[in-house]
Structure formats: structure tokens, C-alpha cells
Amino acid sequence: MATLFLGLNANAARMDMVDVSNNNGYMSTAEYVSMRNEFGVKALTVKISEGSTYKDPYAASNITNGQTAGLYVNGYHFARYATKAQAIAEADFAGKTAKTAGLPVGAVLATDVESQEANNQSQATNDRNNSAFMQEIQKFGYRADIYTSGSWANNKMTINDKTGWIAAYPYVVSGKNWYSTNHAWQWSSTAKFRISYGGFDVSQLNSNYYTAGQKSTVKPTNKGAVKANNRKANKNIYKPATSAKWVKESKTYTLKTAVKLRTGASTSSNAITILPAGTTVKTDRAIIQGGYRWVRQPRFNGHGYLATGPASNTLEYVKSGASHTYYTVKYGDSWWEIAQRNGLSMTTLASQNGKTIYSTIYPGQRLVVR
CATH class of the missing domain: 3.10.350.10 (LysM domain)
Structure with a gap:
């Protein structure tokens, strides 16, 4: 199936894999067949469990219906562990739950590490815990991997090349294949499918790890639809550059993390200084361009510019002075x-x-x- 995507726009992320959980409700075989035939989906990753007690009630049906549709099926466990002992206990729980739900031996059973428990740990502790989980999960016959966000990868935990499933949602197309040295890149959490309700997490596979190197015996029946739907899905994520305009914005922000103050509203602009977390910044203008939301800070000798977060207008690095946002x-x-x-x-x-x-x-x- 790899050759199927060669004709697509090089800047378009592929819809190779979908992950589902109880949040998506019951998913029928027909829905998975539509994903395969009309969107080029070839792998499915199903939520199995969370922590040491929660079992996803739709895991078994998602596994069965996904397999019936001809998709390669994997699983994931939402991690809550904060210690090595807890990681091993959760891996045992996840492995047993996956067996009962029918996840086939040889599938990936990834650990989804994004909880507050992990956020409170050092990188070394998270690395130790993740390693313990993955070693334990292999005892059940499953292959292991780590899912986390791009901002956590090699920050909150180590994600080496040729490992990892990374979530990062771009705004402006860059022409590059994000996380090309990792197994998978989740590029959207709002993808729409023709006969399925709601938004879905979709990923591009940058290796054959999540398909175990196997070529599907059931290929998409409508290659034209796959191309068209792929471009349509990307259209809502990758927006072409437009002539942005500065708007007035008199606000006071407090930095949640250290942020570079630059000479211009671009990541290629030189850094004037690095403002530490807790710094109060007063702004007079704002603009969205280059994939980020930028604000302008008046200074005694001109202006400084800093990115407040992605261009979706979310304040990722700063918080406003208001009581609530x-x-x-x-x-x-x-x-x-x-x-x-x-x-x-x-x-x-x-x-x-x-x-x-x-x-x-x-x-x-x-x-x-x-």
C-alpha cells in the first residue's frame, strides 16, 4: 500500500492510522471499511485501558470490527504511573485487558504518556518508568512504543529515533515530513470521515512498525477518493500563508515557560534575550503569521516580539492577567x-x-x- 500515496501532494500529511477510544462511541465495521476505502487508512490503534482499573468498554468491538475491515489493529494504554512499580503493575493490567479484548499477539501496545502524574516527574524518572512498562508489556507478546506530545518528546521523556508516536498539530504547511525518524506522527485530532460522527485522531506512519511490515491484503477501492479526501483533510489543518495584519492588543501576560524575545515576529529573527517563566509582559500589538501568534512588547529602544503559542490563537506559553480564561x-x-x-x-x-x-x-x- 505504500505506493498508493506517492501521487499525493508532498506537503500533505497522510491518514495512515486512526486511533479510537470510548470517546468515539461504537464504531461499526462499515465505518472502518469506509476509512480504508475512501481515506487510505490502513492501521487502527484502539484504547485498551487506563491506569490500573479502567478498561475501555469499546476495545473488544473496535478490535473485532477493525480486523474485519482489513485494518492492522494495535492498542494503547493511557498511563497514570509515577513509579517503576506502578508502571509494571499498569503494564500487567493493560496486557491482561488486551488479551481479554482480543488484541492479537504481535500488535503494538503503546503507553500513552501525557498525564499530570508524568508531568510531575523528572525526565529520568519518566524514562525509567516507561522502560519498565515496555519491558513488562512484551511479556504478553506485544510490541512496545511510547505515545506523547511533541512538546514532551525529549523534554519530559526521551524519544529516540526509530521509536515513538508523536502528536503535534501544525497550522501552516512547512513541506517537511514531521517526525520522519519516529514511527508515527499524529497530525490532527479533528479529522472527519464520511460516515462517522465527530472528530478523530489521525496519524502518518513514517515506518512500518504499526503494520508490522505487513502489506494489507485488502486495499482501498477508490484511490481517487483517497487523494481527494486526503487533500480535504489537510486543507483544514494546513492553511496557506496570507497577508497578516497587526491588530491593537493592550494586554498583560505572565509567562508560563521561558520564551525568547526576538527582534521580529519570526522564529528566524535574532533573540534579544530569553524571558524566564514568571516574567510579566505588556503588549500593544498582535499578529498571526508563520504558524504562530505573535505579540509586540514596547521597549525603551524599540520593540520586542514573542510567540504566545500556535497560530490557532491558543495561549500556550503565556496566561492572561484575567481571573479566568x-x-x-x-x-x-x-x-x-x-x-x-x-x-x-x-x-x-x-x-x-x-x-x-x-x-x-x-x-x-x-x-x-x-
Whole structure:
């Protein structure tokens, strides 16, 4: 199936793999067949478990229906461990749950590391815990890997070349194949499929690890639809550069992390200084360009510029001086996606809104994100 994608726009990310969980509800074989035939999906990664007690109620049906549709099926476990002993215990729980759900031997059973528990640990501790989980999971006959966000990779934990499934959602196409030395790159959490409801996480496979090097015996039946739907999906993620304009913005921000103050609104501009976390910044202008949202800081000898986060207008590196910042839920949003955009764990986001990660959220609902 690798040759299927050679005719696509080189700047377009492929929809090679979809991951699903209870958040997607029941997924039928027909839905997976449509993903395969019309969108080129060839692998499925199913949520199996979380922590040491939660079993995804849709794992078994997703595995069965995905296999029936001719997709290569893998699994993932949402990690809550903070110690080596907990990592081993969660791996035993995940392995047993995966066996019961019917995940075939030889499939990948990845550890999804993005929780507040992991955020509170050092990189060395996370590396030790992840290694313990992956070694233990192999005892069940599964292959191991780590899923995490791009901002956590080689920051909160080590992700070596030829390993890893990395989530990073771009805004402006760069022409490069993101995370090309890792197994997979999750490039969207809002992909739409023709006969499936809601938004889905989709990934491009940069190796054959998640298909175990096997060529599917069931190929897409509509190559034209695959190309068209791939371009359509990318259109909503990769937006062409436009002539951006500065707008007035008199605000005060407090940096959550250290940020480079630059001579211009571009990552290629020289750094004036590095502003440490906790610095208060007053701005007078804002602009969205080059894949980032930039603000301008008046200085005694001109201006300085800093990126507040991705061009989706999310304030990733700073927080406003207001008592609360709210986010209005949009169609297809999930707890995970909103949390990622706002630098939170799902648990923190849900709890500060008086809910759990299993609570249903609705379009139009306002959530506190700061």
C-alpha cells in the first residue's frame, strides 16, 4: 500500500492510522471499511485501558470490527504511573485487558504518556518508568512504543529515533515530513470521515512498525477518493500563508515557560534575550503569521516580539492577567484536544470545570482553561 500515496501532494500529511477510544462511541465495521476505502487508512490503534482499573468498554468491538475491515489493529494504554512499580503493575493490567479484548499477539501496545502524574516527574524518572512498562508489556507478546506530545518528546521523556508516536498539530504547511525518524506522527485530532460522527485522531506512519511490515491484503477501492479526501483533510489543518495584519492588543501576560524575545515576529529573527517563566509582559500589538501568534512588547529602544503559542490563537506559553480564561467547545472537540491546546492534562482541565474526563462535553459549552 505504500505506493498508493506517492501521487499525493508532498506537503500533505497522510491518514495512515486512526486511533479510537470510548470517546468515539461504537464504531461499526462499515465505518472502518469506509476509512480504508475512501481515506487510505490502513492501521487502527484502539484504547485498551487506563491506569490500573479502567478498561475501555469499546476495545473488544473496535478490535473485532477493525480486523474485519482489513485494518492492522494495535492498542494503547493511557498511563497514570509515577513509579517503576506502578508502571509494571499498569503494564500487567493493560496486557491482561488486551488479551481479554482480543488484541492479537504481535500488535503494538503503546503507553500513552501525557498525564499530570508524568508531568510531575523528572525526565529520568519518566524514562525509567516507561522502560519498565515496555519491558513488562512484551511479556504478553506485544510490541512496545511510547505515545506523547511533541512538546514532551525529549523534554519530559526521551524519544529516540526509530521509536515513538508523536502528536503535534501544525497550522501552516512547512513541506517537511514531521517526525520522519519516529514511527508515527499524529497530525490532527479533528479529522472527519464520511460516515462517522465527530472528530478523530489521525496519524502518518513514517515506518512500518504499526503494520508490522505487513502489506494489507485488502486495499482501498477508490484511490481517487483517497487523494481527494486526503487533500480535504489537510486543507483544514494546513492553511496557506496570507497577508497578516497587526491588530491593537493592550494586554498583560505572565509567562508560563521561558520564551525568547526576538527582534521580529519570526522564529528566524535574532533573540534579544530569553524571558524566564514568571516574567510579566505588556503588549500593544498582535499578529498571526508563520504558524504562530505573535505579540509586540514596547521597549525603551524599540520593540520586542514573542510567540504566545500556535497560530490557532491558543495561549500556550503565556496566561492572561484575567481571573479566568474560557474556551468555547466546538463540534468534534475532545477533552484531550482542548487540554493539549491549553497546556493542561485532561484530568486538570476536567476537574477545574467540576467534571471528569468521562463527562460529555457539548458544542457551545464554555470551559475554564486558565
